[in-house]
Amino acid sequence: MSRRDLSKIAINDSNSTFDEDFIKKNTNFNSPTEFFHALGMFTLEDLVNLKPTSSLDDFISKNTKFKTYEEFTIAQLPKYMQDVL
Numbered sequence: 001m002s003r004r005d006l007s008k009i010a011i012n013d014s015n016s017t018f019d020e021d022f023i024k025k026n027t028n029f030n031s032p033t034e035f036f037h038a039l040g041m042f043t044l045e046d047l048v049n050l051k052p053t054s055s056l057d058d059f060i061s062k063n064t065k066f067k068t069y070e071e072f073t074i075a076q077l078p079k080y081m082q083d084v085l
Contacts, residue, residue, distance in 0.1 A: 005045075006043060006044040006045035006048060007043050007044075007045040008043070009043060009044045009045075010042060010043060010044075011032075011033060011036045011037075011041060011042060011043060011044060011046070011047060012032075012033055013031050013032050013033050015044065016032035016033060016035075016036055016047070017032075017047065018032045018035065018076055019032075019076065020032060022075075022076045023035050026064055026065045026066070026072075026075065027063055027064045027065075028063045028064070029063070035063075038059075038063070039056075039059060052068075052069050052070065056069045057069055060072050
């Protein structure tokens with residue numbers, strides 16, 4: 001099985017891991033693509049390599065309804081998974 005080069009696959013609304021409705025309701029952005037581009041992330045490789053940092057938490061607290069990236073990612077999970085975490 002061949003591996004695709006994630007650095008060549010651009011982030012778009014369908015592959016960004018966040019639902020468009022979630023982004024619209026909980027952030028200052030209109031789409032997942034716009035959100036990730038504001039973070040300086042343009043490819044799936046950027047998304048895979050994303051590491052939680054204080055600057056990421058600052059970005060989240062200023063542009064979303066959440067205080068940290070961890071809260072933000074947990075909130076987008078289905079309710080039954082949130083309860084486990």
